[in-house]
Amino acid sequence: MPAYWLEAFVLISGIVLLLLEAFIPSRHKTLIAIGSIGALVFALVLLFLVKDPDPANTEMARFYAWDASAKFFKGFTLLAGILTIFLGLDYRKTLSKFTANPDSEDGTGEYYCLILFATAGMMWMASAKDLVSLFVSLELSTITFYILVAYMRRNVGSLEAGVKFLILGALSTGFLVYGISWLYGASGSTELSAIGASITEANSTYLLFGLALILISLAFKVGAVPLHLWIPDVYQGSPTPTTSFLSIASKASGFAISLRVLEPFLNNPVTHDKTVAILSILAGATILVGNLAAIPQTNFKRLLAYSSIANAGFILLAVAAWDKGSDLTSAQIVGFYLAIYLIMTFAAFFILSTIHRNTGSEEISAFEGLGTRNPFLALMTTIVMAAMAGVPLTAGFYGKFFSFEAAVQANLWVPISIGFIGVAAGFYYYFQIIRAMYWRKSLDESPIKVCPLSFYALITLTSLLIIFGFFPQPILWLLQAA
Amino acid sequence: MSIIFVLIPILAAIAILCGCKARLTALIASGLTLILGLGSVFCWKADVWSVTLQVLSKPSIHLAMGFYDGMSLIMVLLSVLVLFTAVFAGKAPEGRAKLYYSSILLIGAGGLGAFLSTDLFFFYAFHELALIPTFLMIGMLGTGERKEAAWKITIYLALGSIILLAGLIWLVSASGSDTWLFRDLLASNIDPNAQSGIAALLIVGFGVLISLFPFHSWAAPAYAAAPAPVAMLHAGVLKKFGLFGLIRLYPMVPSGMQDWLGWLIVLLLCNILWVGFVTINQKRLDMMLGNSSVMHMGYIFLAFAALIQAGGAEANPIAIPGAVVLMFAHGISIALLFLLTDVVRQKAGTVELAELGGLAKSTPRLAFLFGLAGMASIGLPGLANFSGEVLVFLSGFENYKGEGFGCVQVATILALWGVVISAVYMLRAYRQTFQGPASSVTESAKDLKLSDQIPAIILATALLVVGLYPNSLLSLLKKPPCCSGCDQNTEQAEQ
Numbered sequence: 001m002p003a004y005w006l007e008a009f010v011l012i013s014g015i016v017l018l019l020l021e022a023f024i025p026s027r028h029k030t031l032i033a034i035g036s037i038g039a040l041v042f043a044l045v046l047l048f049l050v051k052d053p054d055p056a057n058t059e060m061a062r063f064y065a066w067d068a069s070a071k072f073f074k075g076f077t078l079l080a081g082i083l084t085i086f087l088g089l090d091y092r093k094t095l096s097k098f099t100a101n102p103d104s105e106d107g108t109g110e111y112y113c114l115i116l117f118a119t120a121g122m123m124w125m126a127s128a129k130d131l132v133s134l135f136v137s138l139e140l141s142t143i144t145f146y147i148l149v150a151y152m153r154r155n156v157g158s159l160e161a162g163v164k165f166l167i168l169g170a171l172s173t174g175f176l177v178y179g180i181s182w183l184y185g186a187s188g189s190t191e192l193s194a195i196g197a198s199i200t201e202a203n204s205t206y207l208l209f210g211l212a213l214i215l216i217s218l219a220f221k222v223g224a225v226p227l228h229l230w231i232p233d234v235y236q237g238s239p240t241p242t243t244s245f246l247s248i249a250s251k252a253s254g255f256a257i258s259l260r261v262l263e264p265f266l267n268n269p270v271t272h273d274k275t276v277a278i279l280s281i282l283a284g285a286t287i288l289v290g291n292l293a294a295i296p297q298t299n300f301k302r303l304l305a306y307s308s309i310a311n312a313g314f315i316l317l318a319v320a321a322w323d324k325g326s327d328l329t330s331a332q333i334v335g336f337y338l339a340i341y342l343i344m345t346f347a348a349f350f351i352l353s354t355i356h357r358n359t360g361s362e363e364i365s366a367f368e369g370l371g372t373r374n375p376f377l378a379l380m381t382t383i384v385m386a387a388m389a390g391v392p393l394t395a396g397f398y399g400k401f402f403s404f405e406a407a408v409q410a411n412l413w414v415p416i417s418i419g420f421i422g423v424a425a426g427f428y429y430y431f432q433i434i435r436a437m438y439w440r441k442s443l444d445e446s447p448i449k450v451c452p453l454s455f456y457a458l459i460t461l462t463s464l465l466i467i468f469g470f471f472p473q474p475i476l477w478l479l480q481a482a
Numbered sequence: 483m484s485i486i487f488v489l490i491p492i493l494a495a496i497a498i499l500c501g502c503k504a505r506l507t508a509l510i511a512s513g514l515t516l517i518l519g520l521g522s523v524f525c526w527k528a529d530v531w532s533v534t535l536q537v538l539s540k541p542s543i544h545l546a547m548g549f550y551d552g553m554s555l556i557m558v559l560l561s562v563l564v565l566f567t568a569v570f571a572g573k574a575p576e577g578r579a580k581l582y583y584s585s586i587l588l589i590g591a592g593g594l595g596a597f598l599s600t601d602l603f604f605f606y607a608f609h610e611l612a613l614i615p616t617f618l619m620i621g622m623l624g625t626g627e628r629k630e631a632a633w634k635i636t637i638y639l640a641l642g643s644i645i646l647l648a649g650l651i652w653l654v655s656a657s658g659s660d661t662w663l664f665r666d667l668l669a670s671n672i673d674p675n676a677q678s679g680i681a682a683l684l685i686v687g688f689g690v691l692i693s694l695f696p697f698h699s700w701a702a703p704a705y706a707a708a709p710a711p712v713a714m715l716h717a718g719v720l721k722k723f724g725l726f727g728l729i730r731l732y733p734m735v736p737s738g739m740q741d742w743l744g745w746l747i748v749l750l751l752c753n754i755l756w757v758g759f760v761t762i763n764q765k766r767l768d769m770m771l772g773n774s775s776v777m778h779m780g781y782i783f784l785a786f787a788a789l790i791q792a793g794g795a796e797a798n799p800i801a802i803p804g805a806v807v808l809m810f811a812h813g814i815s816i817a818l819l820f821l822l823t824d825v826v827r828q829k830a831g832t833v834e835l836a837e838l839g840g841l842a843k844s845t846p847r848l849a850f851l852f853g854l855a856g857m858a859s860i861g862l863p864g865l866a867n868f869s870g871e872v873l874v875f876l877s878g879f880e881n882y883k884g885e886g887f888g889c890v891q892v893a894t895i896l897a898l899w900g901v902v903i904s905a906v907y908m909l910r911a912y913r914q915t916f917q918g919p920a921s922s923v924t925e926s927a928k929d930l931k932l933s934d935q936i937p938a939i940i941l942a943t944a945l946l947v948v949g950l951y952p953n954s955l956l957s958l959l960k961k962p963p964c965c966s967g968c969d970q971n972t973e974q975a976e977q
Contacts, residue, residue: 327541371581379499386614389640392607401647405541408651420644427640428633431617438581439621439629470545471537 002057003050003066006043006074007124013039014116021109029105030089036112037085040119044078047071062191065129065260072335072479073126073256076342080249081119083346083457085112088241090353090453095239098152111151115245118144122253131180131190134257138176138221142169145250148242149234161237168230172220175213182210196264204270211265212278218261221254223247224312225285232293235305240356243301244349247308252338255315259331266322276410279320284415286313291422294429300352301362303429304345307388310422311341311399317415318403324410328476333406335479337399340387340468344396347384347461350454351377358448367433369442377450378437380462387465389430390423395468484522484598485533485547487558488608490515491565491591495584504574508583512566512590519562523555523958532600534663541654542661546601550664550730552959553806557597557719557726560813563944564718565590567937568711571821573828575623582623585615586711593719597726602650602662609691609723610643616712624707625827631700631707638690638700646687646727653680653734668733677738684731685742692724693776694783695752702772710824713768717775718817722809725782729802732789739790747787747893753780755896758903762910767823767833770911774859775816777900781874782808784890784897788877791890801877807955808870811858811948815867818855818941822848825934826915829927835911840920845929849916851938856908858945861901866945869952871901 017039021032053066088095092108099107121141128134146169150162184190186206187198199207220227235243262279265271290310297303318333328336352362354377359366370378387396400423407416450458468475494511498504532548549555568590574582588611595608613636621632654662656677657670672680686697693701701721705713732739739746757777764770785805792798825848827833830841842849858865878894887895930938948955 372577375499375580382614391613392610397607401651404644404648405651405655408648409655416648420641420648423644424637424641427636431636434614434618435621438618473538476538476540 001046001050002053002060004053004060004064004127006046006050007120007127009046010039010043010078010116010120010123013043014113014120017116018110018113021113024109026101026104026106029109030092032109033085033089033092033112036116037082039116040078040082040085044075044082047075047078063128063130063133065127068480069256069259069331069335070127073252074123075478076252076335076338077119077122077126077249080245080252080342080346081115083342084115084241084245084249086453086457087244087346087349087353088112088115088239090350090357090451091239091241094356095152098155098158111148111239111241114144114148114151115241117141118148118245119249122249125253126256128257129192129260131183131192134261135176135180138257139173141250141253142173142221145169145242145246148245149238151239151242155237157237158239159237161234164230164237165234168220168227172217172227174217175220176217179210179213179215179217182206182213186210192260192264196268199264199268199270201270204274207265208271208274211261211271211275214261215258215278215282218254218258219282222251222258222312222315223254223309224282224316225289225309228286228289228309228312231309232302232305235308236299236301236362240301240349240353243304244346247304248338248342248345251308251312252342255319255334255338258319259334262319262322272322276320276322276412279316279322280412280415283313283316283320284418286310286316287415287418287422288313291425291429295425297429298364299362300355300364300367300433303364303432304348304352307426307430308345310426311337313422314400314403314419317407317412317419320415321403321406321410321412324406327405328402330406332476332479333399333402336402336472336475339475339478340395340399340465343461343464343468344384344387347380347458347465348388350457350461351381351384354448354450354454357451359444364432364436367436368440369445370437370448373442373445374448374450377448377458380458381437382434383462383465385430385433387469389426393466393469395465395472397469398472484549485545487515487518487562487598488547488591488595490518491587491594495587495591498580498584498587504579504583505569505572508569508572508587511587512562512569515590515594516562516566519559522549523559534600543603544601544661544663545604546663547595547598547604548600549598550600553726553729553802554597555958556806556810556955557722558594560722560810561590561593561597561719563940564714564813564817565594567817567821567940568714570937571714571824571934572709572711578623581618582709585619586715588612588615589619589712589715589720593715593723596723600664602654602664602667605664605727606643606647606650609720612716612720613639616708616716619712620704620708623709625709626707627703628707631703634700635704638697642687642690642697644687645683645690649680649683649687652676652683653731656680657734664730670734672734672738674737677735678741679738681735681738681742684728684735685739685746688724688728689749692721692779692783693753694779695749695756695776698753698757698776701776702769705772705775705820706766706768710820713772713820714817717772717820718813721775721779722813725779725786725805725809728786729789729805732786733794736790736793740793743787743790744889746783746790747889750780750783750787751893751896753777753783754900755903758900758907762903762907764907765835767826767835767838767911767915768820770835770907771816771819771823774904774907775812777904778808778812778816778859780900781871781897782812784893785874785877787893788874788880788890791888792881798877798880800873800880803956803959804870804873804877806959807948807952808867808874810955811866811870811945814941814944814948815855815858815865818851818938818945819859821938821941822852822855825930826852830923832923835914837921837923838915839918839924840916841924841927842916843920844924844927847930847935851930851935851942852916853912854942854945856912858949860904860908864946864949866948866952868949 124137152158294306592611
């Protein structure tokens with residue numbers, strides 16, 4: 001079976017499950033979730049079994065890349081999709097509260113299918129190497145995300161988030177199409193490798209202008225300055241599983257295509273320096289905005305939103321240091337960083353949904369007294385926050401370490417010194433959670449219960465954070481050999 | 483397998499969190515490390531004790547541990563002594579025993595891991611293991627202005643470490659070495675143009691961790707607010723990490739350090755004289771000790787400056803021994819002082835110097851031990867700090883040929899006044915605490931129980947032994963660096 005059947009399989013499963021969903025009685029809607037998880041797990045297994053695409057099929061080969069990075073990001077998206085549906089199962093009470101009928105699960109079935117569609121779109125994005133396939137796959141995932149964000153249609157916050165996301169998303173699509181037309185006009189091709197080959201002194205200005213427009217639209221996707229403004233509101237308003245999917249899978253696939261688009265420009269000596277300059281400015285600004293704006297936050301979800309901006313900045317720093325590092329390529333660093341980010345962020349969202357279910361609040365003050373109310377959960381939260389802050393001996397450190405290593409070797413000292421401020425600020429706002437858990441006492445001393453699903457997910461994710469903190473090599477094996 | 487030193491406290495901390503008896507487990511674990519530490523002094527075989535496991539192939543990072551040389555051994559000895567006494571002296575508040583003892587053990591494990599690592603990466607990483615427990619302990623169980631102090635120390639140390647990290651990355655990439663192992667890094671040559679920038683980052687990064695002027699303002703409030711075991715471990719052990727690192731990394735960037743010698747001398751004199759005067763002015767015993775520990779870092783920097791000026795350990799053979807002996811002595815004496823200050827706080831209920839007085843009458847044993855530690859801290863002959871300070875001051879004049887003073891000699895002469903300053907604040911504090919008429923809070927104080935005395939006596943004995951026979955430490959320094967056997971181990975691990 002050639003590789004591109006993977007996307008088709010996920011897409012077809014989504015359509016079939018959506019059809020079945022119409023006939024399933026409302027108390028059995030979890031079957032759809034189980035079916036979706038099954039489909040994604042099956043696709044994940046297939047990922048290791050499929051054959052390389054047939055080179056004779058030249059049209060397909062033009063559109064579809066099948067290399068280590070494509071495989072890694074496909075696996076990444078599938079894993080994120082599976083974890084999101086688990087989180088969605090955890091969250092279905094709230095979902096049904098704000099959809100059709102609060103007492104039944106009527107409105108929850110489509111949610112799982114939509115995740116499949118978005119997954120298929122993002123898997124295709126990982127392989128897109130032509131501007132047309134890039135555009136189509138990106139729109140497939142973005143349009144699905146419009147629905148996922150506004151899914152709780154009886155909740156004002158969710159609707160508001162949907163509208164904001166839609167308007168900025170449409171704007172960024174505009175930038176993307178405009179940029180694509182500039183690239184096509186200046187190079188005569190939509191194929192990225194052909195565009196890279198056509199760069200000369202004469203047309204580099206037009207190409208760079210087109211690239212800058214595309215970068216603006218990709219900044220929307222990965223949550224970087226200048227199109228980062230939607231993130232806090234949309235994260236806060238969306239259903240929590242959507243938020244996690246948006247902050248992890250969507251960001252990762254955004255970086256996957258950013259790497260593909262940037263590669264020809266960064267590898268060409270004519271455009272290299274200017275592209276690095278653009279990326280350094282974006283990285284520095286993103287680190288600064290994300291970290292500084294996170295400091296005054298009192299809502300945990302908004303804090304995670306700004307932290308996701310900050311992380312996008314650190315990843316961009318690694319991209320800006322394009323392959324100047326002697327050890328890892330920038331693409332590997334990005335993949336590694338995102339893999340760790342997936343573990344940390346899903347752990348944080350499982351914690352958040354547990355806290356939300358018990359206290360009904362997503363504020364940082366809801367964590368007060370957790371040290372006595374549930375010491376074990378508090379300990380795991382401490383590990384996750386330490387990893388996010390980048391304390392050594394947790395996996396979170398390596399992402400920042402590799403980024404800084406590449407940047408130091410590329411002599412990008414201005415964004416690095418901004419990074420210093422960013423990391424120190426990060427310690428402050430992530431430790432706010434630890435402070436709330438241990439220093440503060442809560443009025444309500446009732447113990448906090450963790451449901452079994454979240455419990456096992458949390459145990460797995462936090463122990464991975466510690467294990468990779470000492471022995472990060474397995475992730476690199478995946479990146480190199482995938 | 484020197485990794486045991488780190489594993490024991492970490493496993494014990496996990497066991498405590500999983501439900502083992504907190505104090506007992508912590509005591510057994512720290513006691514075991516103490517026995518191991520003392521044992522390794524007597525049967526010191528570098529190559530038998532080292533371990534090297536590759537955890538990452540590119541960049542090549544190894545979980546490598548072992549006694550790199552005598553300096554590691556001495557710092558490990560300091561760590562296990564202070565760790566055991568800190569656990570012994572610790573008194574957990576009701577219901578917090580698990581967090582309390584596991585935090586102490588993790589801080590200790592961080593220090594031990596840093597001193598034992600023979601790979602630059604884990605050398606850095608283990609030091610940060612202490613960050614979260616310190617933050618928790620000061621913020622949760624501290625006294626006084628604990629919240630501000632906890633934030634201050636955390637942000638300062640985080641910023642210092644990230645600057646340091648950039649310096650270390652630059653150092654490794656400029657060296658062209660394939661791995662982060664000390665052995666490979668020390669064998670490489672770094673371009674003199676890059677050295678200057680690397681040295682600046684190292685001095686600032688390590689400087690924040692050591693509380694070098696003007697990055698010192700986190701130290702005194704944090705130590706004053708911290709629970710006694712945390713103050714003992716942090717002031718006694720972890721702060722030495724930075725100096726240890728500077729001395730260890732110095733041979734890689736000698737000419738770069740030379741560029742910053744003038745600045746370093748000015749800053750270290752500020753540490754000794756400026757902070758010295760600040761210390762005299764303190765009104766609380768704990769703040770005074772915190773500031774004094776900042777001030778004494780200046781002496782060790784002085785030895786480092788002498789080393790830089792001479793251009794290497796061969797040209798100035800007593801600079802490193804002086805620094806190491808003083809690091810050990812200061813670590814033990816400041817730990818003892820913080821331990822006893824905590825006892826004063828428990829007995830009298832306050833550490834405001836104005837409210838204390840006459841404690842010697844009701845608690846003669848406490849007064850004697852405090853006096854001993856105070857005298858050691860001033861530098862009284864016969865106690866460990868004296869040996870260290872003499873060596874440091876001599877190292878300032880090691881290459882003096884009688885033809886006008888260089889900047890290090892001038893700095894040494896000015897630094898000598900630090901001893902006078904130390905005497906002023908320490909004796910005044912002693913007088914106000916233990917002598918004179920008894921105040922209302924000190925009349926009813928009871929003297930130390932036997933169980934309180936044991937940790938203090940252990941530390942006091944260490945001060946006396948090193949003071950009377952400094953060769954006990956100096957002979958360890960003369961042992962050859964390990965690395966005949968490290969090579970074999972690396973090969974085995976890679977196979």
